[in-house]
Amino acid sequence: MTTAFKGIIAYPVTPFTQDDRVDLPTLTRLIDDLVGQGVHGIAPLGSTGESAYLDDKEWDAVAHASLQAVNRRLPTVVGISDLTTRGAVRRARYARQAGADALMVLPVSYWKLTPDEIVRHYATIGDAVDIPIMLYNNPATSGIDLAPELIARICREVPAVTMVKESTGDIQRMHRLVQLTEGRVPFFNGSNPLALAALAAGASGWCTAAPNLQAQLPLALYEAVAAGDLATARALFYRQLPLLQFIVKGGLPTTIKAGLRLRGFDAGVPRAPLQPLTAADTDVLAGILAKLDAGMR
Amino acid sequence: MTTAFKGIIAYPVTPFTQDDRVDLPTLTRLIDDLVGQGVHGIAPLGSTGESAYLDDKEWDAVAHASLQAVNRRLPTVVGISDLTTRGAVRRARYARQAGADALMVLPVSYWKLTPDEIVRHYATIGDAVDIPIMLYNNPATSGIDLAPELIARICREVPAVTMVKESTGDIQRMHRLVQLTEGRVPFFNGSNPLALAALAAGASGWCTAAPNLQAQLPLALYEAVAAGDLATARALFYRQLPLLQFIVKGGLPTTIKAGLRLRGFDAGVPRAPLQPLTAADTDVLAGILAKLDAGMR
Amino acid sequence: MTTAFKGIIAYPVTPFTQDDRVDLPTLTRLIDDLVGQGVHGIAPLGSTGESAYLDDKEWDAVAHASLQAVNRRLPTVVGISDLTTRGAVRRARYARQAGADALMVLPVSYWKLTPDEIVRHYATIGDAVDIPIMLYNNPATSGIDLAPELIARICREVPAVTMVKESTGDIQRMHRLVQLTEGRVPFFNGSNPLALAALAAGASGWCTAAPNLQAQLPLALYEAVAAGDLATARALFYRQLPLLQFIVKGGLPTTIKAGLRLRGFDAGVPRAPLQPLTAADTDVLAGILAKLDAGMR
C-alpha cells in the first residue's frame, strides 16, 4: 500500500436514498466497482461527492464507509472543504483517524479571503494532522481563486501541502506552477476537458468523476501519455471528450447520478436545491454513452 | 408595528467572545444602539452577520436573541442562506416562529444552479412559511447571479417573494428590474457605494452595515432623496463614500468589527478563516471615521 | 460664444450616400436640426459618427463641414481617435484650424498600451494644439480601459486635458473620479443608460446620440436634474430608457441611422462591415419611437 498518488484518481458520488439520506451500502458497491475497474486512487467526498451539502454526521458516515470500502487497496485522498477553519480541522481529523492517506483541501468562502487568510487556513489544518495535503483550486465552485504564485507560496510555507490539484481549466496555470515550483510539486488535473493538455504538460494524474460511468478511457489516456504515445493519447482524448464536456457542463453530481441510473446503478438524485438531470439532457447523455460503448467493443 | 419595509435597513454584526462563541449580550446591546439611532429596520443574520459561518444551533440562538432585542420596535428581515433547500427551510421556519417579519433569502451554491432550481428553491421556502420574502442577489458572495429577468420571473411565480435586494453594484440591473416589474416590486440597494444611484433610481431603501459605525449619514442621505433634494443628497453621499468603499473592499464583518472596536465597542473578531483587520488597514479606517466625525460636529 | 461645455452634447451620425461616400449636405441639415432642437453642444466625429471607418480625406471633409454647419452657434468638440499618435495629431491640428472649440480624444489600440504610453499620447496631442481636450474612456469600442487613477493622473500631468467623458457605464468610476480630482475636473456621461445616475452623481453633462432621434427628453432630463427635481428626472429617465437601451445594444450608427430613416430622414446606412439594422429590429425601434412620441403629445 502506497500513498504515492498518480494516475486516475476517481471520485465516487455520494448516493442518497429516496428519502434523502446517505445510502452507504450503495456507496460501498460503487467504490468496489471503481477499485475493480483499475483506477489508481479513490477520492471520497470531493465536489462530486456533494460534500458541501452534507451535515457533519452524514459527512463522517460517508468518510468512514468510503475508507472501509477501499480497505487500503488503493491510496485515498478525502476532500475537506468547510466554510470555517474549525469545521475543516474537525473533518480533517476525522478523516485521518478513519484511515485517509491524504486530504484534498479546498478553501471555500462566503466573504473573500486574503492570501494571508488562505495560507493560515492551510497551515492550521496542516498542523492538526500528520498526513499529506493536496491543495485544491476550483474557483468556479469555491468562490476563491488561488493564483499559481499563491499556490507556490503555500507549498513553500506549509510543509504538509505536497501536491496540487488545479481545476480552473487554464493550462497556463499549470505551466506557471511548474515554473514557480521548479517542477518539484506534483500537480493533478481537476478539469476534465483539460485532461490531454494537463497530462502533456506533466501532470502526475487526473482527478475525475468520469470513471463512475467510464473508467477504461481515462485509464487508457493516462497510460498512453505515460508511454509517450501522443497519437494514441490524442485519439483516446477526443473519443471521450463529449462525455467529459457533458458532465462538466451539467454539474458532476447531477450528470453522474443520471448516468449511473442509465447504467442500471441507482445512486439516487442530487440533494436540493440541485435537481435530477432533465429528461432531455438525460437523452443526450444516453446517446453519448451509447456511442462510447459502441466504440469500446 | 408595520412590516412595510423602507429606508435604512441595518445589519448587525454577530459578536463573538474571545473563545469564538456567539456573544448574545453584546449582540443585544448592538441592536439596541441601532434601534436608538433611528434606522428603519433591522436585518439580523445577513452577510455581515457571518450567518454562513454559524452552525445551526448558533444560528438559532442569534436569530432568537436578535428578534428579542428588536422586540417589534422596528420591522425585521432575517437572512436565510443555506447550501441545501432543507436547511434553508429549517432556518426560515425557525425565524418565522421566533417573530421575524420577513425573510431575506439568498440562494448560495457549490454547484451552479439552473434557473429552474433557483425558482424551486424560493418556492419551497415560500411554501414553508407565511411571511414575505425579500429576494437577495449577491453573486460576489453567493456564487450565483440572478439576472433581472430571472428575478422578475421569481416575483411572478412565487407569491411569497414581494421585495428584491440587489447587491451587484450595477445600476442597470435596477433599471431593468423596474422595467420588467413595471415598477411594482419594491427593490433595495445592497451595494453600499451604489446608494446614491440606487435611491435616485427609485430604490425603496438601502440595506447596509454602515449604521454599525455611522447611522446618521445614511439616514440623512435617504431623507434627502425622499425629499427630492438632490444637491444635499449628493453632498451627503460623497461625504460618506470613503467609509462605504472601505467597508466593502475589506469585507463587511472584518471592517465593521474593527470599526466597532475603534468606537470602543468590542464585538470580537470575525471567525476563521477570516482574520481581524490588519493594523495598517485599521489605521486607515480610524482616519476615515475621524474625518467623518469631525464633519458631523 | 463660449467653450464652457455642459448639458446635452449631441453626436451627429455621418451620413453616407448610396455609393458609400460621405454625404455632406445631409450632414449639414442634420446638424442644423440638432442645433434647432436646443442641444447645448455638438460633437462631430465621435463614435456615432463612424470616424473610425473614415479615411483621412473623408474625415477632414466631415470635420470641416460639421464646424461650418454649427457656425459657432454652439460649442463644438471634435472626436479624435487614431491608432497612431501621429495620425491623431494630424487630425487634431486639422480640427483646430477648422474651428473646433475642443477635442475629445479616445486612445485606441491594437496592442495594449501601458499607462506611460497613454499619458504620452495625450501629452503629444496636447502639445500640438492650443484648445482644451476632453479625455474619453470607452473600452468597449477602443480596447483600452483607463482606470480612474490613470484618468486623474493624465488630468494632473497634461494641462490641456480639462474634461473627462466616461463611457464604461459604471457609476463607481465617476464617483472615484470625483474623489481623485476632488471634484475639480468636469466629467460627462457617455453611457446612455447611465444618464440618471451620472447626472445625480454630478456629471456636467451627457454626450449622446439620442438627440438625432429624440432631443427633448434628454434635454428635459438634464434640466430636471439641474433644477434638483429628482422625481421629475426619474420619470423622464424611465420614459426614454427603452430608447437609450436599444440604441446602445444595437450599436449607435446602426440604430440611429435606422431611426433617422423611420423619422423620414435619409442618412444612409453604416459602412461595412457594419450592416443596416435588421427588419425585425427596425420594427422594435419603430415601436419604441411611436410610444415615445405618443407620450410627448
Added chain:
Amino acid sequence: MTTAFKGIIAYPVTPFTQDDRVDLPTLTRLIDDLVGQGVHGIAPLGSTGESAYLDDKEWDAVAHASLQAVNRRLPTVVGISDLTTRGAVRRARYARQAGADALMVLPVSYWKLTPDEIVRHYATIGDAVDIPIMLYNNPATSGIDLAPELIARICREVPAVTMVKESTGDIQRMHRLVQLTEGRVPFFNGSNPLALAALAAGASGWCTAAPNLQAQLPLALYEAVAAGDLATARALFYRQLPLLQFIVKGGLPTTIKAGLRLRGFDAGVPRAPLQPLTAADTDVLAGILAKLDAGMR
C-alpha cells in the same frame, strides 16, 4: 512550391527607420534570416508586423517587399485586418497580385459586429480573391471574439476559408473546433504559451514571432510533437516558455524589436503610441535570451 501550410509560420516585425519610415532593406534581411533558420512559412503583416499602424502606402510597400524577399522559397500568408471591409478587400487584392499564397484575415472592429456581419466580411473578401484564407481569431487585439461555433459556420459558408488560427490561449476552443469541424479544418496556434497544448491537441502548426529571436527551439518543439516524442516536446517547451511568456506579456512588436537589438539587429522601435521596451524590461529579456543561448550550446 506548395501552399500546404504546416509547422512554424514566422512573423517578421516591420522595421522602422529612425525617422519613423518603413525600412524595407532591413525587412528583407530579417526575412532572409528567418528563411535561413528553417521555418516552414512566412506571415508578413501580422499583428507583430504592426500592420494596424501602417497607412495604405506603407502597407503595400511592406507586402511587396516581404513577398519579394521570400521569393517563393516558402509558403506565405499575408495578414489582412482593416476596420472597413472595402479596405480589407483592397489589401487582399494587393497581396494576391503581389504573390501571396494565402491571406490571414482578422476582423477588427470599433463597433461590435454581429455574426452575420462577420460572415459577410469574410465572404466579401473571399469573393474578391482566389487564394485560401486563414481565419484569424484574436479578441485581445481585435476586439471581436469568434466563438468556435461561429468559426465552424464561416468554414462551412465561405469556401475560401480553409484554415483557422486561434489566438485566445484557450485550449478548449481548439478542442471544440476539432469537434465542430470533425477534424477537417486545419488549425494553427497563435498564442505562444499554448504551443505545447495546441500541438498535442492536433494543431497543424504554430504561427509565432519567436523565431525573430530564437527559431531553433520552436522548430524542435514542432518536430518532437510531429515525431510523437512527448517527453522531448515537454522539455523543449518548458525551456522556451519564459521567452514565450515575456514576448506575449510585453507586446510582440515592442519585445521582439528590443530583442532584435539585443541580438545586434536594428529594426528600430515600434510606432507611437507604442514606445520602446523599458530599460528594466530589456534587462529581463537579455537574461532570458542569455539563458536560452547557454542551453543551446
